[in-house]
Amino acid sequence: MNYTDYRQNITVQYCFPDNNSSCRKEIYTGPMNILLLVFLSCVSVCTVFLNLLVIISISHFKQLHTPTNLLILSLAVADFLLGLFVMPVYMMGLVDSCWYLGKMACCVLPVINSLLSSASLCSLVFIAVDRYIAVCDPLLYSTRVTVCKTSLFIILGWSLSLFYITMCLYFNDHFLPSQISTRCDGECVVVIAYSWVIVDLMVSFLAPCSVILILYSIIFNVARRQARTVRAVKNDASNKQGIRVSSSAETKAAKKLGTVIFVYLACWIPFYLSSLPADSLISVSVIYTVFSWLVLINSSVNPLIYAIFYPWFRKSVTFTVTCKIFQSSSSRLNLFPKQF
Template sequence: MTFCQEAINGSCIKNSWTNIIRIPMYCVMILLILTTLAGNLMVIISISHFKQLHTPTNMLINSMAIVDFLLGFLVMPYSMVRSVEKCWYFGEIFCKLHTSTDIMLSSASIFHLSFISVDRYFAVCDPLRYKAKISVLVVLVMIAISWAVPAIFAFGMIFLELNLKGAEELYYKHIHCKGGCFVFFSKISGILAFMTSFYIPGSIMLCIYGKIYFIAKGQARSIKNANQKIQNGFEEKQQLSRRKEKKAAKTLGIVMGVFLICWCPFFFCTVIDPFTDYTIPPFLNDVLIWFGYLNSTLNPMVYAFFYPWFQRALKMIFFGKVFKRNSSRCQLFLELNT
C-alpha cells in the first residue's frame, strides 16, 4: 500500500493502478482538456475579432466560452492529477482555491446556458421587440449575474466551510486525510448546491426551450397553412418552414440532451450521497465530475459550430486571414439573424 505523503500520519492512500491504466487515463483527459481549450478559444477569437459578430446573443456566447476556457485551463489539469493519482500535491490552500474555482466556473457555465435560453425565447417568441428587450445593458447584467452569483456561492461555501455544515465530525474522522482534496457536501449544502447550480437554471432552460419549440412549431404550421391557401407557387416556402421546424427541434433537443447527460448524473449523486451515508464510490464521483466537464467541451460545438458564420470565421483563423488589414470588418453573412 502506497501513501500520498509517506512521512505523515493520516496520509491518503495513493492509487495502485499500473501504467497500463494510468497512461490511457492521462491521454484521454489531456485530449479532453486540449479540445476544451481549442474549441472555446476559437469561439472567443471569432466573436471578439469580427465586428459583425458583436451582438447581444454573441456576447453571452463569448462570455460562456471564456468561462469554459478557464475551466479547461485552471481547473481540469489539476483535477486530472487528482483523479488518476488519488493524491493532491498542491497544498491545502490551493485545494480550497481549486474547489471553489471548479464550482464557480461549472455553475457559471450553467448560468450562461440558462440566460442564453432567455435570449432565444425573446428572439423566437417576441422578435419585433427583441432588440428593445434584450439590449447590450440587459446582456451585461446577465453576464454579471452569471459570474458574480456562482463566485459568491462557491468561494463563500468552501472558504467558510459551509459545505461541511452538519457533517464536520464525519468528514474529519472518516473522509479527510493528508495529501487529498475532496469535493464534499453535507445534506444541507448538497441540496443548496443542487438547487443553485443545477435545478433552478436547468428548470428555466427546460421550460423556456419547451415553450420555444412549441411556439416555433406553431409558427411553422401557420406559415404552412397560409401558403396552402395562397397557391402552389409557394411550395419552396413550405419546405423551408418544415426544414426550420426540424432544425429548431434538433437544435433544442441537442442543447437539452447534452446539458442533461453531462450534468444530471453528477448533481443527482451530489444530492443523494449524504442521505446514503456517502456510499457512492469516489471513483464514480470522479467519472461524473469529468462528465460535467464534458459539457464545457461540447458547448462550443453546440452553440457555435452549428452556425455557418463560425465555420467561415474558423477558416479565416486557420489560414491566417485574421491578420490582414480590415479583416475584422469582413462580412461572414449577409444579414444578422437573431
C-alpha cells in the same frame, strides 16, 4: 468499467519519500487507466481549443458583437477556464492517488470549479431567455435586448455565481483549509455536507433546468406555429401544382432544441442523483469522480452546440487558423455575405 479493473496493476510507493508523514502512493498503470487518461486529455485539449476559438472569433470580429454572441462569449470563457485549470488538475488523480498542491489548493480548486460551473449555467439560462425574446417578441427584440444590457446581465450572472460560492464557503466549513482533515501529507479529501448538497441541487440544477425547459418549450411551440403558418401559405400557393411542402423548419427546430436540452440534462442529472442517497459527498469517491467529469465534459460540448453549428463561426475559424485576423481591418470583415 469495474472498479477492480480500474485499480489493477497498482504499484505502491510514497507521495513524498523524504517525509515520514507522507501518504502511500498508488500508481495506476492498468490499460483502462491509460485509455481513460488519453481520452480525458483529448477532452481537456478540445475544451480549451474550441472555446478559445469562440472567444477569439467573437472578440475580434466587430460584426459578431451582438447580444446573443456576448452570451455565447461568456459561456465560452467559463468553459475555457474549466478546461485550462480544472481539468488538468483532476487528471492528476488518474496518474496516482497523491495530492501535490497543498491544503489551500485542495479547497480552492472545488471553489473555482463551482464558480465556473455556476457562471456557465447562468450563461445557458441567459441564452435561453435571449432566444425566447427573439422568437416570441421579434419586433421589440432590438430595443429590449442591447449590447449594454446584455453586458450588465453577464456581469450580474458572474457576480451571483461568486456570491453563491461565498455563501457556500460561509455555511460549509469543510471547504476551509483549517477544516480539511488529512491523515497524511499528499491527501486531499473534501466532504460536502448533505444539507448543502440539497441546497445546491435546488439552486444549481432544478432552478436553471426548469427555466431552460420552460423557455425552450415555449420557443419550440412558437416555432412550430410559425412553421405551420408558412407551410399553409406555401401549400395554398402550390395546391394547383400538387406540390407538398415539408416541415423542415419545424424538424430543425425540434432537433436543435432537443439537442440542447438532452446534453444539458445528460451531463448534470447523474451527478445530482448520485449525491442524494449519501449522507455526504466525498471528493475521492469513484462515483463523484466519474460524474464530475461528465459535468466537465459538458464544457467541451457547449461550443459545439452554440457556436460550431453557426456558419459565421466556421468562417471566422478559417480566418483565425490562416492568420488573416492579423491583417489590417480584419476585424471589419463581413462574415455574412449572403445577407447583404
